[in-house]
């Protein structure tokens with residue numbers, strides 16, 4: 001903790017953070033990874049990964065477990081703590097304030113990823129765990145034999161819909177656009193399933209029920225009409241948002257909240273690097289997160305060695 005100065009402190013134990021830890025440890029640096037929620041990051045929510053090179057398929061949990069084991073085997077320390085604020089002192093030491101005290105480090109790698117986007121309904125919170133979920137891997141089993149809606153048409157939504165269709169009686173995919181935006185292969189799989197239907201050009205206007213969710217009110221943006229959809233559950237997969245507030249003192253945030261840095265993962269603050277989904281970039285995938293993790297770690301090691 002505060003009297004020990006780590007060479008490198010990494011915020012976040014997703015694919016970016018754990019890859020950075022592996023590279024930094026192999027370069028002989030002392031490393032600590034701080035994680036506020038789930039070791040492994042958001043990929044633990046993925047039922048099946050089919051696009052990570054070298055693996056035909058694996059579950060997100062299996063991937064996360066192996067990555068965590070690999071980082072620990074290399075000697076990375078891993079603590080459960082939420083980073084609340086970071087400042088740099090006049091000697092360049094970074095002071096990382098967490099909900100369990102202060103940590104000090106020479107170089108900081110921000111690999112804080114992103115969090116699921118919510119529907120934005122006034123009563124959304126009331127139905128979380130009572131019909132509204134953001135994770136089919138976590139909650140899908142509760143809806144076996146039932147009718148659920150999946151909100152979204154990108155890769156995450158389509159993956160969740162495939163998984164749910166294998167156990168639910170009916171899956172209705174609700175997309176705000178006139179087409180799906182996820183991979184063709186996933187879309188074709190869904191088109192071939194008898195218990196999956198699609199509602200396009202529609203957004204969720206309201207969630208209704210008496211304690212438990214009973215129906216969604218969907219607004220068709222093309223026709224200007226609202227119609228009810230009776231469902232037992234809804235899985236929201238409409239994208240991700242960064243949570244970079246704790247780093248605003250040491251990293252420049254773009255208007256959308258992502259951290260600005262070049263492909264070299266360096267921020268404008270000496271000794272502060274950013275990796276993975278929390279960085280301003282075009283492709284957010286495991287491959288790009290692990291790539292960033294390696295680049296940020298090598299850059300951080302070089303920065304320490306030359307300062």
Ligand SMILES: Cc1cc2nc3c(=O)[nH]c(=O)nc-3n(C[C@H](O)[C@H](O)[C@H](O)COP(=O)(O)OP(=O)(O)OC[C@H]3O[C@@H](n4cnc5c(N)ncnc54)[C@H](O)[C@@H]3O)c2cc1C
Nearest residue numbers: 012014015016036041042046083112113114276277285286
């Ligand atoms: C359902 C789903 C399916 C997906 N499927 C695929 C797929 O098939 N293939 C693919 O390539 N990608 C997939 N992705 C995307 C992939 O998971 C992400 O691109 C990848 O996890 C990004 O890694 P990361 O390390 O940058 O961030 P994350 O995985 O988001 O990890 C960041 C970690 O930082 C932690 N954290 C955040 N703030 C703090 C703080 N203040 N203090 C401490 N800890 C903090 C978070 O709790 C989190 O654990 C999927 C994503 C989802 C949600």
